[in-house]
Amino acid sequence: MDNVYLVLPSEEHGQSYIDMMTEWEGTGEHIYPGAIKRKGMNYSDWLDVVKSYNHRETCPPHLVPSDTYFLVDDNKKILGAISIRHYLSESLLNTGGHIGYGIRPTERRKGYAKTMLKMALEKCVKLNIEKVLVTCDKINIASAKTILANGGILENEVVEDDGNVVQRYWINVSDLCVQREKLPMKLVQNNLYNGIMALPSFPVVFVTVERNIMVAAAFHFYSFNPPSVMVGIKPEKYTYELITSNKEFVINIPTKEQLDKIHICGTISGRHEDKYHKASLTPQKGNKVDSYIIKECPVNIECQVVHQIDYKGSHKWFIGEIREVHIDENYVRDDALMFWLGQFRSVGDIIEGACNKDILKR
Numbered sequence: 001m002d003n004v005y006l007v008l009p010s011e012e013h014g015q016s017y018i019d020m021m022t023e024w025e026g027t028g029e030h031i032y033p034g035a036i037k038r039k040g041m042n043y044s045d046w047l048d049v050v051k052s053y054n055h056r057e058t059c060p061p062h063l064v065p066s067d068t069y070f071l072v073d074d075n076k077k078i079l080g081a082i083s084i085r086h087y088l089s090e091s092l093l094n095t096g097g098h099i100g101y102g103i104r105p106t107e108r109r110k111g112y113a114k115t116m117l118k119m120a121l122e123k124c125v126k127l128n129i130e131k132v133l134v135t136c137d138k139i140n141i142a143s144a145k146t147i148l149a150n151g152g153i154l155e156n157e158v159v160e161d162d163g164n165v166v167q168r169y170w171i172n173v174s175d176l177c178v179q180r181e182k183l184p185m186k187l188v189q190n191n192l193y194n195g196i197m198a199l200p201s202f203p204v205v206f207v208t209v210e211r212n213i214m215v216a217a218a219f220h221f222y223s224f225n226p227p228s229v230m231v232g233i234k235p236e237k238y239t240y241e242l243i244t245s246n247k248e249f250v251i252n253i254p255t256k257e258q259l260d261k262i263h264i265c266g267t268i269s270g271r272h273e274d275k276y277h278k279a280s281l282t283p284q285k286g287n288k289v290d291s292y293i294i295k296e297c298p299v300n301i302e303c304q305v306v307h308q309i310d311y312k313g314s315h316k317w318f319i320g321e322i323r324e325v326h327i328d329e330n331y332v333r334d335d336a337l338m339f340w341l342g343q344f345r346s347v348g349d350i351i352e353g354a355c356n357k358d359i360l361k362r
Ligand SMILES: Cc1cc2nc3c(=O)[nH]c(=O)nc-3n(C[C@H](O)[C@H](O)[C@H](O)COP(=O)(O)O)c2cc1C
Pocket: 090, 093, 204, 212, 213, 214, 215, 216, 217, 218, 219, 232, 233, 234, 236, 237, 238, 239, 240, 262, 263, 265, 266, 267, 268, 269, 270, 271, 315, 339
């Protein structure tokens, strides 16, 4: 293979970009990564758009910031392109992944995809991404081989609404990190969306209703008296239907060791699958609710829905009064798991003791 390089698009790639896109568009096939599509723009305008995706403050609010690179040879001919998303949104975690890539039709079967993905993984390290999610359609055997050749480990397959099966692979790049500094995720002001992005992490819980499990991070304490919690569910989720009709739910607190089960229950819909079976979890009848609780979780909180907030927004909130609680005698709150912006975290250090009664009275 000739020398190849991963470079950020610049003015000098204009003609090669036009050649590549003309060739690619002529085949009528899907073009990956989506960020390289021309959408009627000339090269200069396209360049401005793709650069705007690099930073949260210039990227459109509905998109995750990303970096798109060209794979070029010594003659600056573009052989393919790859986009790296800085973190995972819910849909990227489900099927999109951190990375989207493609090799132009006339340069395939030369090993470029494998090399390009390898180079992109090194960029992921710089972005502080330790575990990289790369997905491909199950029928795309070549892409699966590329991912496997770069250390991908298949976690599961997700069936999309149109029946297409997507394979989800994780590539652990922490070995590539030598004394890597833990960089904080930097956010810049003057972007309304950043008001959400700047929030600290939220506890991850399993929400069970009837015999179904989903994962929620939109979860919060609501009131001490009566003891109540609230959970935010998107209306398209099966769980939303179940809570609306049953008027009850159970909050099951997982431990850090149950991350694999969180991935299963947080990416598959229970509409057609039994997630207790898929995630090897045991359903146990609740005491005060008809729904099942998860036996393997150290805490189960049975709730009855007393109020539903339907105000506009992506999530609809259910307030549940606590009717029954099961707590494992070995449970410590530090075992819980936090989540936001695609990052799972453990609970941090205590910096002031709970014996400070003045704080509790506030
Ligand atoms: C870490 C994590 C947090 C999530 N948080 C929420 C959430 O707060 N609200 C929500 O509606 N979906 C959330 N999801 C997505 C759902 O768990 C997921 O779409 C699930 O497959 C829905 O299952 P269901 O269709 O059986 O209800 C989250 C997923 C993960 C992995």
